[in-house]
Amino acid sequence: MSASGKLQVPVMADLHAQGKKPEYLFWVGCAGAFDDRYKKVTRAFAKILNYLKIDYAVLGKEESCTGDPARRAGNEMLFQMQALNNISVLDGYGVKKIITICPHCYNILKNEYPDLGGNYEVINYTQILQENIQNGNLKLNSDLFNKSKITYHDPCYLGRANGIYDRPRDILHAIPSEKVEMKRNRSFALCCGAGGGQMFKEAEKGNKEVFIERIEDAIETGADIVATACPFCMTMMTDGIKYKNKEEQMKNLDLAELVAMSLNL
Amino acid sequence: MTKQIVFIIALLATLGIFTYTVLRLISFFRLTKPYPVRDFGKRLRVMLKVAFGQTKIFRFPVIGFLHALVFWGFCVILIGSIEMVIDGIAGTERALGSLGLVYDIIMASGDVFALIIFVAILIFLFRRIFLHVKRFGGIEMKHSTHIDANIALTLILLLMVTLLGMNTAYVAGNLQGEIAGVYPVSNILAGLLKNFNSPAVHLIHEVNWWGHILLIFFFANYLPYSKHFHVFMSVPNVFLSRLEPLGKLPNMDSITAEVKSMLNPDTAFAEPSGDTQPIGRFGVKDVEDITWKNYFDSLACTQCGRCTSVCPANITGKMLSPRKIIMDVRARMNEKGPGLVKNGKDYSDNKSLLKDYITAEELWACTTCNACAQECPININHPTLIVEMRRYLVMEEAAAPGELNAIFTNIENNGAPWQFSPEDRLNWVE
Numbered sequence: 009m010s011a012s013g014k015l016q017v018p019v020m021a022d023l024h025a026q027g028k029k030p031e032y033l034f035w036v037g038c039a040g041a042f043d044d045r046y047k048k049v050t051r052a053f054a055k056i057l058n059y060l061k062i063d064y065a066v067l068g069k070e071e072s073c074t075g076d077p078a079r080r081a082g083n084e085m086l087f088q089m090q091a092l093n094n095i096s097v098l099d100g101y102g103v104k105k106i107i108t109i110c111p112h113c114y115n116i117l118k119n120e121y122p123d124l125g126g127n128y129e130v131i132n133y134t135q136i137l138q139e140n141i142q143n144g145n146l147k148l149n150s151d152l153f154n155k156s157k158i159t160y161h162d163p164c165y166l167g168r169a170n171g172i173y174d175r176p177r178d179i180l181h182a183i184p185s186e187k188v189e190m191k192r193n194r195s196f197a198l199c200c201g202a203g204g205g206q207m208f209k210e211a212e213k214g215n216k217e218v219f220i221e222r223i224e225d226a227i228e229t230g231a232d233i234v235a236t237a238c239p240f241c242m243t244m245m246t247d248g249i250k251y252k253n254k255e256e257q258m259k260n261l262d263l264a265e266l267v268a269m270s271l272n273l
Numbered sequence: 274m275t276k277q278i279v280f281i282i283a284l285l286a287t288l289g290i291f292t293y294t295v296l297r298l299i300s301f302f303r304l305t306k307p308y309p310v311r312d313f314g315k316r317l318r319v320m321l322k323v324a325f326g327q328t329k330i331f332r333f334p335v336i337g338f339l340h341a342l343v344f345w346g347f348c349v350i351l352i353g354s355i356e357m358v359i360d361g362i363a364g365t366e367r368a369l370g371s372l373g374l375v376y377d378i379i380m381a382s383g384d385v386f387a388l389i390i391f392v393a394i395l396i397f398l399f400r401r402i403f404l405h406v407k408r409f410g411g412i413e414m415k416h417s418t419h420i421d422a423n424i425a426l427t428l429i430l431l432l433m434v435t436l437l438g439m440n441t442a443y444v445a446g447n448l449q450g451e452i453a454g455v456y457p458v459s460n461i462l463a464g465l466l467k468n469f470n471s472p473a474v475h476l477i478h479e480v481n482w483w484g485h486i487l488l489i490f491f492f493a494n495y496l497p498y499s500k501h502f503h504v505f506m507s508v509p510n511v512f513l514s515r516l517e518p519l520g521k522l523p524n525m526d527s528i529t530a531e532v533k534s535m536l537n538p539d540t541a542f543a544e545p546s547g548d549t550q551p552i553g554r555f556g557v558k559d560v561e562d563i564t565w566k567n568y569f570d571s572l573a574c575t576q577c578g579r580c581t582s583v584c585p586a587n588i589t590g591k592m593l594s595p596r597k598i599i600m601d602v603r604a605r606m607n608e609k610g611p612g613l614v615k616n617g618k619d620y621s622d623n624k625s626l627l628k629d630y631i632t633a634e635e636l637w638a639c640t641t642c643n644a645c646a647q648e649c650p651i652n653i654n655h656p657t658l659i660v661e662m663r664r665y666l667v668m669e670e671a672a673a674p675g676e677l678n679a680i681f682t683n684i685e686n687n688g689a690p691w692q693f694s695p696e697d698r699l700n701w702v703e
Binding site for chain 1 (some may be wrong): 332517518519520521522524525528529531532533535536555556583585586588589590591592593634637638639640641642643644646647656660662663664665666667668673674676677679680681684685688689690691693695696697698699700701702703
């Protein structure tokens with residue numbers, strides 16, 4: 009499959025019309041569908057799903073915002089309308105297992121939808137990647153990153169919110185390259201500044217932007233790749249690199265992209 | 274006999290004042306909203322780990338270790354204090370001495386811990402007075418809060434001095450006789466008293482014994498009005514802490530009923546039936562909207578500032594300080610609680626927690642990253658309270674920042690925070 013061109017991605021409604029029911033629903037998320045930079049991450053992960061021959065489908069036009077930014081910005085009414093509508097779509101297809109790339113979608117589907125009657129096994133993509141690396145289905149012995157130094161930025165909604173610290177690091181350790189930790193890492197990691205609705209608004213008055221404070225942590229490590237696992241973190245880290253004029257020295261890649269590139273997908 | 278009578282009067286006075294304080298706090302707790310507590314087994318495990326194991330305080334390793342020593346020391350010394358109360362009432366001396374080896378171990382560790390705590394408190398006082406520790410500063414840290422901290426530390430220091438003084442005189446006064454318990458530190462200190470005659474040693478013992486117990490009585494009644502109330506409140510606060518993952522926000526069930534009826538075509542356009550319960554205020558505006566656990570948090574908070582020191586908004590100079598949010602709850606309850614108790618739930622003093630204490634600017638600066646909740650040594654959860662206040666701003670006052678109103682509209686109209694058509698949701702495959 010070429011780097012550009014149309015990917016073969018099964019859509020739930022089509023499979024349903026054929027009387028098929030995939031094992032997994034791949035929840036793409038709004039950033040995964042609409043953010044130009046992050047769409048590449050979605051493509052990378054879909055290629056990996058295809059490579060692994062995982063039985064999945066996406067909702068496509070039937071997917072809608074989980075309501076996460078609305079809920080965290082205090083609009084509980086809007087969140088619950090979104091959630092209840094999404095639950096009725098998911099239950100209509102008899103969805104049991106959901107794979108997410110976005111940690112915010114992951115957190116809300118896993119932890120908050122059950123309160124509204126939406127009970128699914130929600131799986132973050134780091135689990136798919138890590139388990140398939142571990143069982144040998146994904147062999148990442150390409151020398152593409154041999155000379156790279158990678159640092160990983162923990163997204164709040166994977167790390168502190170859900171305790172996922174090791175899987176992303178296990179994935180990186182399977183990629184032949186040098187790894188380095190920022191001074192604030194794992195549960196001590198500093199937020200990128202975009203959570204809780206901040207992604208969509210100007211920051212309050214202060215003396216610095218949070219993403220600049222965080223990219224300085226990354227630059228301090230001397231890494232040439234900052235790996236992220238969240239669409240908002242990606243926007244923030246990429247902005248930080250630009251702000252610091254470090255585009256020549258440092259790249260921001262998602263874990264899915266690092267894996268897909270290592271597989272030459 | 275006179276000693277017993279004086280002791281019992283002092284004890285009753287202490288308990289009397291303490292009961293008054295507790296009843297006052299209970300009347301404030303009654304003003305708050307429910308917070309269900311289940312899973313006692315799991316809670317016990319969290320309490321053993323986080324409170325008695327001091328796991329979160331160790332996240333700041335050096336000063337955390339000193340705190341852990343003080344905490345563990347307090348636990349051991351508490352047993353000796355109970356013995357003093359028994360002695361005071363019954364007119365006995367070292368009433369638990371008959372416990373034998375167990376007593377020896379408790380007394381020996383208490384004696385050693387007294388010295389350790391003495392040194393640790395000196396270090397704490399030195400840090401507070403002479404070193405510029407950033408997290409002890411901030412807009413919420415008034416002059417009186419610093420004085421409060423230093424008074425509490427000084428009281429603990431005096432408690433340790435009198436404990437060691439009492440033990441030392443006890444050992445020195447009974448060199449020929451039977452000594453109940455083992456006192457490694459006081460044994461050495463007893464050498465200082467070798468030139469004192471027996472009545473003098475006895476006097477030193479009595480002064481320190483009374484000094485120690487009266488300080489405890491005073492301390493017990495000072496604490497509830499101090500930031501150092503955490504001595505009593507932090508262990509139960511950890512027991513009562515939220516057990517869900519940090520990322521989970523509590524659901525608003527009152528909204529669920531409403532949204533479900535809106536989404537159901539049979540009820541969406543029906544006339545309200547009239548017998549529906551009036552729904553209370555959405556979110557938190559003032560202290561009567563918080564849960565009793567929120568108030569518990571505010572009483573247990575010792576203002577250490579670990580939360581604020583890791584807050585991305587605070588680090589980058591924004592107004593938000595998670596510690597301030599918790600301190601404001603306590604201060605506002607102190608202000609409004611008595612009026613609510615006296616005049617009923619409709620009482621208003623034309624002020625509120627949100628706006629007069631906590632500004633919208635502080636609330637909108639939060640990224641819900643949970644660094645504060647992760648750091649809090651006693652498991653206070655700040656982000657849920659912050660979101661509750663955002664809920665009030667958005668749903669009661671429609672006072673969200675403009676950009677957020679725009680994403681609400683987008684989500685409502687196109688099912689995404691950005692202005693893209695749902696028709697384009699599969700464009701990423703191209």
